[in-house]
Amino acid sequence: MVEIYHSSDQAMWLSAGFMLDDNIDRIKSVQWFRWVIKKGNFMIRLLAIVSANKDLQKELGLRIRSLVEHSRAEVGCLRYQAFNDNQSCDFFFVEEWESKEYLDEHARSAPFADFVDYLKTHGLQVKIHQIEEV
Numbered sequence: 001m002v003e004i005y006h007s008s009d010q011a012m013w014l015s016a017g018f019m020l021d022d023n024i025d026r027i028k029s030v031q032w033f034r035w036v037i038k039k040g041n042f043m044i045r046l047l048a049i050v051s052a053n054k055d056l057q058k059e060l061g062l063r064i065r066s067l068v069e070h071s072r073a074e075v076g077c078l079r080y081q082a083f084n085d086n087q088s089c090d091f092f093f094v095e096e097w098e099s100k101e102y103l104d105e106h107a108r109s110a111p112f113a114d115f116v117d118y119l120k121t122h123g124l125q126v127k128i129h130q131i132e133e134v
Helices: 054-072 100-107 110-121
Strands: 004-007 011-014 018-020 027-030 036-038 044-051 077-085 090-097 126-130
Touching: 044 100, 054 077, 054 090, 054 110, 090 100
Parallel strands: none
Antiparallel strands: 004 011, 011 036, 018 027, 044 090, 044 126, 077 090
16 A cells, blocks of 8 residues: 655655656555655755754744744645754754745745744854755
């Protein structure tokens, strides 16, 4: 049985990987890895790191949870997760977007703009890496 987690005219997100025919229309045989099948634009994966001091860790965590909730509801968002390293007060975001256009829309959203303003107000830096699976 095939489970489709996400489907649109931009991409199909499948639970297990599949070997596909040339037309990408039919599944020929199941492979035990995940594929993202694209029709046009390429998926964007990001790893973002925000370093905070201990005084801001709790408040920043609450703001991040709110941002994650809003971001997951946005069109084009395939994955949006945040993690915290309690020892270093670093926060890690893992994001996957259907296309650069959807990522750009996210960057213009009010919740994201509010989050960026908060980071600037508190002098916090963000390192963003575009990543690919190896």
